[in-house]
Structure formats: structure tokens, C-alpha cells
Amino acid sequence: MAKKSPKPLPELSWLEPRLRISRIISLVSLAALAVLLVAWNMFFTNQHNTPGLGALAIISFALVPLIIVALGMLLGSTKTHIWACILINIYFVHGVLASFSTSNAWLGYAETFLSVLLFCSALMYTSWRFKYDRKLAGEV
Numbered sequence: 001m002a003k004k005s006p007k008p009l010p011e012l013s014w015l016e017p018r019l020r021i022s023r024i025i026s027l028v029s030l031a032a033l034a035v036l037l038v039a040w041n042m043f044f045t046n047q048h049n050t051p052g053l054g055a056l057a058i059i060s061f062a063l064v065p066l067i068i069v070a071l072g073m074l075l076g077s078t079k080t081h082i083w084a085c086i087l088i089n090i091y092f093v094h095g096v097l098a099s100f101s102t103s104n105a106w107l108g109y110a111e112t113f114l115s116v117l118l119f120c121s122a123l124m125y126t127s128w129r130f131k132y133d134r135k136l137a138g139e140v
Helices: 012-043 054-075 078-099 105-136
Strands: none
Touching: 012 054, 012 078, 012 105, 054 078, 078 105
């Protein structure tokens, strides 16, 4: 069987704007998801089920994974973007389940949209970053 020749890597001038845009989109969608979770739990949940500091506990529990990922994403770590792709699936499932609710289904739709946007942008950043690093290393 004939050996396939490797596909050539794109030029750095092609990769650089895509890296910058995908990183910005992933950071903005992460921040928007955090704001959505805070607003959802502060203003749109039934406060009778969470007396006292219950809403703050739920918010902190929901935000801890996002904060951990945010630190690495702000630094531009490729591995953190990979972990964000894995972690964001939790928020995607929560958004899909919440969208079946009769009240405030739009919050579930918003969470689903933001989690898909974050997943796609972090995935593209990771892919383009690996190609960028390979190109910088001298690979053709």
C-alpha cells in the first residue's frame, strides 16, 4: 500500500488571526456563561427551595469549574482549552435539561448556545494552536 504524504500546514499569517479570534470568542463566551449562571440563580430561581445562603452556594458550586478553567484560558494555555472542551459538556447537558422546563426555558437555550459556542471556539483554538506551534518548530 502506498504511503500518503502529509498534508502541508497552513501559513503563520493564516493561523494568527484565527488564533486571536477563537481565543477572544472562547473568553467572551466563558464570561457570558458565568454571568448567565449568576443571573439565573440570583433572579430566576425559586427562592423557596434555597433559603438563606443557598443561592450563593449554588452559584459558587457552578462557578468554581469555570473559574479554574478561566485562569488557564486567560494565559492562553492549549491544555486548558482542551479541558474546557471536556468540562463544558456539563453545562451543555444542564442547558438542554433546563430548556425542557415550562418556565424560563430561554435560560436553558442561552446556556446551551453559550456552551456550544465555547466548545467550538476552544476546540478550534486548540487545533490551530497545535498547527501554529508545529509550524514555528519548522515543520512543513
